[in-house]
Amino acid sequence: DTGVSQNPRHKITKRGQNVTFRCDPISEHNRLYWYRQTLGQGPEFLTYFQNEAQLEKSRLLSDRFSAERPKGSFSTLEIQRTEQGDSAMYLCASQQGSTDTQYFGPGTRLTVL
Amino acid sequence: QKEVEQNSGPLSVPEGAIASLNCTYSDRGSQSFFWYRQYSGKSPELIMFIYSNGDKEDGRFTAQLNKASQYVSLLIRDSQPSDSATYLCAVTNGNQFYFGTGTSLTVIP
Numbered sequence: 001d002t003g004v005s006q007n008p009r010h011k012i013t014k015r016g017q018n019v020t021f022r023c024d025p026i027s028e029h030n031r032l033y034w035y036r037q038t039l040g041q042g043p044e045f046l047t048y049f050q051n052e053a054q055l056e057k058s059r060l061l062s063d064r065f066s067a068e069r070p071k072g073s074f075s076t077l078e079i080q081r082t083e084q085g086d087s088a089m090y091l092c093a094s095q096q097g098s099t100d101t102q103y104f105g106p107g108t109r110l111t112v113l
Numbered sequence: 114q115k116e117v118e119q120n121s122g123p124l125s126v127p128e129g130a131i132a133s134l135n136c137t138y139s140d141r142g143s144q145s146f147f148w149y150r151q152y153s154g155k156s157p158e159l160i161m162f163i164y165s166n167g168d169k170e171d172g173r174f175t176a177q178l179n180k181a182s183q184y185v186s187l188l189i190r191d192s193q194p195s196d197s198a199t200y201l202c203a204v205t206n207g208n209q210f211y212f213g214t215g216t217s218l219t220v221i222p
Contacts, residue, residue, distance in 0.1 A: 045209050045210065091156055091157075102147075102159075
């Protein structure tokens with residue numbers, strides 16, 4: 001257990017529905033990253049926060065995706081109008097300093113039917 | 114060109130042998146280098162990190178970094194069946210983390 005938690009662990013939804021995932025990082029870590037991982041691939045960067053500020057967002061990320069970290073603690077990732085291609089493992093990672101180790105949560109596995 | 118390249122494998126070694134995993138990266142501004150292990154259906158877990166050129170040893174694991182060649186490697190000595198997993202190389206320049214696609218390792222009893 002890395003100390004990073006994610007909920008839910010599994011989500012099955014129908015195409016077109018909205019889904020929201022939550023990540024609780026290690027408490028003293030000020031950086032929080034979201035990744036998406038599909039089978040046979042490494043984690044793909046989506047976005048990251050330093051405290052409550054969203055500093056970078058992947059240019060490959062559809063505008064259906066939005067993330068927040070309102071008080072610099074937990075973060076949420078929302079996907080609107082889900083598509084079958086959104087099916088993946090969504091990983092959250094917590095980091096203290098900019099070049100320090102990232103610690104991953106257990107992930108949320110999304111299946112879009 | 115991808116930021117981080119790894120051979121996808123699969124790599125098979127007999128139990129007790131040395132497994133050698135390799136990774137190259139494209140950004141010369143990369144500052145920190147990491148090896149993660151990922152079991153099927155699980156999230157990545159840190160094995161080792163290295164910041165400076167040379168070798169860094171931790172138990173059965175040795176990470177090697179050569180910044181001039183933009184090359185990172187991981188050696189696993191006395192490989193065990195429990196080492197069977199996908200190994201991800203990651204690098205960061207202080208902003209994004211870039212991951213390779215991973216090398217699948219199987220240790221045969």
